[in-house]
Amino acid sequence: MKVTIVGTGYVGLVTGACFADLGIDVTCLDTDSDKIDALKAGVIPIYEPGLDAIVERACAAGRLSFTTRYEFAIPDADAVFIAVGTPPRSSDGQADLSAIMASAATIAPLLCGFTVVATKSTVPVGTSSRIETLMRRAAPEADFAVASNPEFLREGAAIHDFTHPDRVVLGVDDRRAAEVLREIYAPIEAAGVPVLVVDRSTAEIAKYAANSFLATKIAFINEVADLCESTGGSVDAVAHAIGLDHRIGPDFLKAGPGFGGSCFPKDTQAFVKTSEALGVRQRVVAAAIHANEARKLHLVERVVEASGGSLAGLRVAVLGLTFKAGTDDLRDSPSLVVVPELAKLAREVRAHDPAGLMRAREQIEGPVFCADLRKALDGADVAVLLTDWPEYKAMDLVEAAGLMTGRVLVDLRNALDIAAATAAGFSVFGVGRSEVRGAAPVERMTAIRRARTAVQAAE
Ligand code: UDX
DSSP: OEEEEEOOSHHHHHHHHHHHHTTOEEEEEOSOHHHHHHHHTTOOSSOOTTHHHHHHHHHHTTOEEEESOHHHHSTTOSEEEEOOOOOBOTTTSSBOOHHHHHHHHHHGGGOOSSEEEEEOSOOOTTHHHHHHHHHHHHOTTOOEEEEEOOOOOOTTSHHHHHHSOSOEEEEOSSHHHHHHHHHHTHHHHHTTOOEEEEOHHHHHHHHHHHHHHHHHHHHHHHHHHHHHHHHTOBHHHHHHHHHTSTTTOSTTOOOOSOOOSSSHHHHHHHHHHHHHHTTOOOHHHHHHHHHHHHHHHHHHHHHHHHTTSOOTTOEEEEEOOSSSTTOOOOTTOTHHHHHHHHHHHSSEEEEEOTTTHHHHHHHOOSOEEOSSHHHHHTTOSEEEEOSOOHHHHTSOHHHHHHHOSSOEEEETTOOSOHHHHHHTTOEEEOSSBOOOBSSOOHHHHHHHHHHHHHHHHHO
């Protein structure tokens, strides 16, 4: 079995490496020659824990190769998986399919023998048919079948999610395509993973529905958190109580700053826009998108409130910039909105992230970026945790308090140990918790502000 993957992002490269690890002969293709040169040199251009070892193992076994040349990668393939980006169109928010269509047009005339062309990328319902029409026109003699094989990989957990999926979804309208794809996934099916063979539209809708549901679940618990903050409840306890209901489940009920990433924001938007273009309203998902966007500025107000009503004259340390822990990705991260707003209000913002600083420097205006957490905390009046990295959970709170001038800790992931933070002298403000733990900081912040203003006036 020979497989070609078009696109070497975190979906394409993970898919190619894991297929090769299953014993399949894989060629990963990308038109970005820098990426391919790096991969040929053993350098992994994306941050995905565990991927480098799998790529190295597969290359050593001679089952994984890299190229920029379609004419090398397509003719021998039994299946071609298209895993290129489908970013939102700036004009209307629908998925931009230009890369998908360009790839399909290039593939068609190079096909040799029956080949399955499957989309891995998240594509609006009806895309498989559009790809098929385009390919038939480009290569009327070619023998192929277009399929939809959506992925459900989480960044930072992509290897696990590929090797231990909850299910494999194969959207086909050709028996031969089903046979080829089931052969490719046979080892995963043999491990007991359900392999669903459905029509192509069902597969395409299932992907958007999955991401839209998960995003809506997060937006929902975040608004439950708002209610808890005004009534004395604990959102973590509410999440636990409802999550024990097997119809709800405990996952994706962690309140925080809102969902971000390369998928949820774009997929929810595309789901709504694609539906609307077909005359169908997605009111629930549209509301989740709106709630998620509004939350980011609401969080800035929470930080101001926790700091005694103003950030003027104060120094703020921001812990975490990536959209979640375990990735270097800042796409649609809450930090892209929250940090510039804080920088407008505060005297200075210092920002730290264990993996995302390089990308943050390109995408966020306003803060001083600190590679050393202690530097970010040094002299800060307020600390704001935006991403629940393990190193923040493990940080020495007594040392942190000793470095800071103020004692306000706004934990927007409820990631830190409240008792330890309070014992270290912090006033802890979380998400979905009404009580402030520790001494009310208003007087202290006012005193600090006055002192700083006096110092600035003297300078
Ligand atoms: C998501 C889907 O989980 C995955 O199946 C799909 O293939 C791609 O999109 P990903 O975007 O990598 O994966 O990250 P995920 O772990 O799902 O988190 C998405 C966002 O939701 C992050 O901003 C995260 O911080 C947030 N989140 C997640 C919460 O706020 N609370 C939660 O309980 C879970």
